[in-house]
Amino acid sequence: MNFHTRKWVKPEDLNPNGTLFGGRLLQWIDEEVALYAIIQLEIPRTVTKFMSEIDFVSSAKQGDIIEIGMEVVSFGNSSITLKSEVRNKITRKTIICIDKIVMVSLDEYGKPFKHGKTQVEYVKDRLKED
Structure with a gap:
């Protein structure tokens, strides 16, 4: 697993228990996965369709990274x-x-759009000159 992003848990990210609010964490995850999918598929209209069961196994507190x-x-x-x-x-x-x-790619009418990708591509490889 590649860890792409770090977040610093700040006071505005906390729930009434003083730990990281689950909704904030899910927002961060959804945004990061969306950015990754858009870059991989090269389709800006890529949206979240499904997330499996979510199980919080531990928490984070203010100041944690x-x-x-x-x-x-x-x-x-x-x-x-x-x-x-x-x-x-x-x-x-x-x-x-x-x-x-x-994550699903959509056309301009909001319908699923075939992206044609079959494997992970790295931006550095896309930029190589022939």
């Missing part, structure tokens, strides 16, 4: 399926795992 990891599971005709793990950067303790997140 967390990192969001993701990994491609598979490519569909118009979709990309990923999994994600969020962990505490310092302790490496897992905060949440999501086994399946499906």
Whole structure:
């Protein structure tokens, strides 16, 4: 799993218990997965279709640094399926795992759009001159 993004847990990210608000964490995950999918598929209209069961296994508190990891599971005709793990950067303790997140590319009418991708591509490889 590649950990692409780090977030610093600030006071505005906390719930009434003083720990990281789950909704804020899901927002961060959804945004990171969307950015990754859009870059991979090269389709700006790529949206979240499905997230599997969400199980918070530990929490984070103010001042913690967390990192969001993701990994491609598979490519569909118009979709990309990923999994994600969020962990505490310092302790490496897992905060949440999501086994399946499906992102779907859409055409200008909001219908699934075939992206033609079958494997992970790296931007550095796309920029190579022939």
